[in-house]
Amino acid sequence: PICYVIDGLEFKKHQVYVFGYNDCEVIIKNCSFGLDLHVHVNGKCTLENTNITTFSSLSIGANDLVIKNMDSDKIRIISSESNDVIDSNIGSQKKNINVSFIATNELNVVNSNIVGKEVECKSSTINTDKKSSLIATDKVNLQIDTFDSININAPTIVLNGEEISNEKKSVIITDNRNL
Numbered sequence: 001p002i003c004y005v006i007d008g009l010e011f012k013k014h015q016v017y018v019f020g021y022n023d024c025e026v027i028i029k030n031c032s033f034g035l036d037l038h039v040h041v042n043g044k045c046t047l048e049n050t051n052i053t054t055f056s057s058l059s060i061g062a063n064d065l066v067i068k069n070m071d072s073d074k075i076r077i078i079s080s081e082s083n084d085v086i087d088s089n090i091g092s093q094k095k096n097i098n099v100s101f102i103a104t105n106e107l108n109v110v111n112s113n114i115v116g117k118e119v120e121c122k123s124s125t126i127n128t129d130k131k132s133s134l135i136a137t138d139k140v141n142l143q144i145d146t147f148d149s150i151n152i153n154a155p156t157i158v159l160n161g162e163e164i165s166n167e168k169k170s171v172i173i174t175d176n177r178n179l
Contacts, residue, residue, distance in 0.1 A: 002024040007030055031050045082103060091115035101121045119139075134152045135152075138154070
C-alpha cells in the first residue's frame with residue numbers, strides 16, 4: 001500500500017487540496033494551513049498536531065479518519081466509515097462558528113472538546129469518554145442511533161429532532177435503551 005506523509009509544511013495564502021485514491025494512506029502532521037483545506041482519501045487519513053485556520057469550512061473525507069492533538073477554529077468532517085477525535089479541542093466559544101461532524105458508521109471522541117455556537121454530530125454511533133464534552137453557546141444537535149453517555153454543555157439540546165429540556169445547561173445524556 002502507498003502512504004503519503006505531509007510533515008512540517010506551512011501554507012499561508014493558498015487553499016490546499018489533498019486527494020488519495022486506491023486505498024492509500026495520507027498522514028498530515030505538524031503542518032499549518034492558512035486557508036481552506038480539502039482532503040478526500042479513499043483509504044486512511046490522519047491529521048495530527050496541525051493548525052488549520054479556515055474562512056469557510058474544513059472538508060475531510062476518508063474511509064478511516066483519525067484526528068489527534070489538534071486545535072482548529074472550524075471543522076467539518078465527512079467520512080464514510082468512522083471518525084476519531086483524540087486529544088483535541090475543536091472550535092471556539094469566542095467566535096461565532098458552527099462545528100459539524102458527519103460519520104456514516106461511528107464517531108469516537110476521546111479526551112476532546114468540541115466547541116461552537118452550534119455543534120452538530122450525525123452518526124449511527126457516537127462513543128465519548130468522561131473527559132470529552134460537546135459545548136455550544138446556542139445548541140447541540142445530535143442525530144444518532146446508539147450512544148452510551150455524552151457530556152453536553154448547551155442551553156438547547158436536540159436529540160434526533162426532539163428538544164430535550166435542559167435547565168442546568170450542563171448535562172450528561174444517556175441512552176436508556178442500553179440499560
